[in-house]
Amino acid sequence: MPKQQANWSPYDNNGGSCVAVSGADYCVIAADTRMSTGYNILTRDYSKICKLADKCVMASSGFQADVKALQKHLAARHLVPLKIQIYQHQHNKQMSCPAMAQLLSNTLYYKRFFPYYSFNVLGGLDNEGKGCVFTYDAVGSYEKVGYSSQGSGSTLIMPFLDNQLKSPSPLLLPVQDAVTPLAEAEAVDLVKTVFASASERDIYTGDKLEIVVINADGIRREHMDLRKD
């Protein structure tokens, strides 16, 4: 008898795309709200975005059950050190984004040999109020970047973001100015454009776009409709 292969997988991919873009004093995090499995849609209204701390938000695509479990773990772990040193944190406000970034990385690596099937982007403000974006792989390797995208649409989205946001190499001649940093409103527009385009060609991205903007005034949410096909 030929060798039988396992035909049950503990993982599934629920599709969707996430994007984060940071600026001098703001950060925009966005994700679509479509949850699918195979060629079917499970729901058109599922949020992939989770608030981890005062000025720190995470968007995750991949297997949403793992994403949910990861979010719960972070919420609890975030609380445990927070509460043990509650007095310290009361004065220093909540965990900063870079600290949360390291926590997320460690949490992911904890499950190195049975990973969370979760592709994350973390966005927020650092201690000085500057926008920051951290991008991850499934086992916790991370990097601070100016912008990032993850998920089924990222192959379509990333090249476009590179075209618009990536600074030209300082080694190239003639010397080019670095791309002028975007204003908050421009960044939000860019994100909307990016998702509208991704929805055209990626079948797993669409329905509605959820945008979260973090700046010195706090956190604000926006919604935009996307193609439903």
Next chain:
Amino acid sequence: MFRNQYDTDVTTWSPAGRLFQVEYAMEAVKQGSAAIGLRSKTHIILGCVNKANSELSSHQKKIFKVDDHIGVAIAGLTADGRVLSRYMRNECINYSFTYESPLPVGRLVVQLADKAQVCTQRSWKRPNGVGLLVAGLDESGAHLYYNCPSGNYFEYQAFAIGSRSQAAKTYLERRFENFADSSRDDLVKDALMAIRETLQGETLKSSTCTVAVVGAGEPFHILDQETVQQMIDAFEIVGEQEGSAAAAGQEAAQPGAAVADQGGSTDEGVAPMDI
């Protein structure tokens, strides 16, 4: 209470059916600086007197946030209290994680009480030397519980523990019938007045007391010094009149006299080093 031949072990009964070590643990609570709690239908206030070892040191932390909806004030061995707070926080986090809803206060105090009971029935343990005033808001309303080192717990409308708490209790007994419908601010004022009773003549300043609030739409938090000082200043003037009008003897008159001396200045005095 005097030493006797039945008080060496917590696992030794006296012929009168008493566990002396447990009773000695309750004495430890009475030695700690005062903590008070009171509640209405929608809010619970915790207050405590700050005690510092010396003018150079900061005061001990006696009020802890356990979760957004639960807080605790302790009196007695603060080290024991700190450890118990950590246990309470863990329990709240674990319950939240599993059930995605806040831990009901009644359950938490039972768990605490059971934990305390264990220490009264093991020869290698000792009872906790700390009394806990647990304030929490859950689906069934606002609650204030007192957890004893003995493993007993009681629910209260208002209570005070620690040294000179009897003065506060007398004040609260006079006023508690009004608490259920009191506004949040009135409750805080009553808490400050109760704390003042325990100070027995010392001036009430925001540096000598800590006040915390939890209520409907208001997660547990400790009020900052400025807010507390403002509230003290606001009612000190009224308090002066109340003090002289009250029937009680020395106790009431003394705070009134002390206030007159202060002349309503917002001078914080020689405050112990603040964190």
